Amino acid sequence: MMRFVAAKIIAGEMTFYSPDPLRTLKGFQSLVGDFANVPDIKAMRKNNAALLQHFGALVRSENAQIVCNWTYFPDFIRVTDPLKELSGGAASNAWVRLELMMIVLGAGWVEGAGPRSKRLPCPPLCHYQ
Secondary structure, three states, X not given: OHHHHHHHHHOOOEEOOOOOOXXXXXXXXXXOHHHHOXXXXXXXXXXXXXXXXXXXXXXXXXXXXXXXXXXXXXXXXXXXXXXHHHOOOOOOOOOHHHHHHHHXXXXXXXXXXXXXXXXXXXXXXXXXX
16 A cells, blocks of 8 residues: 555655645545646645655755664654755645655665554665664
8 A cells, every 4th residue: 555655646646735734634635637626736736746856855864864773763754844945935735744754665665664563764764884
């Protein structure tokens, strides 16, 4: 399931979007077909494009100094503001950190990700000593 969601976000076909961090969404929004007929569709597409354009910089800036071990899991809490900076203010998705986490998990950059197991992040989320 994680790979499916990650692939759809990367393809620009799905998002988890809200400009308000206090508004929890019901689920992911499709950005294609009849399901894309929603009020904020332009903002959603703009934010998806910004996330994809700056994905590498976001991953590297937040995690480049971290050593891979069982006690660390990527902190994407600070991603929203750097994405706004990198995109020249175009990004407004308060939930971009969740999208980033879905892509990271779908890419397999975290070993053992499950409800009852510890998670071991892998490069590029961290580096080995």
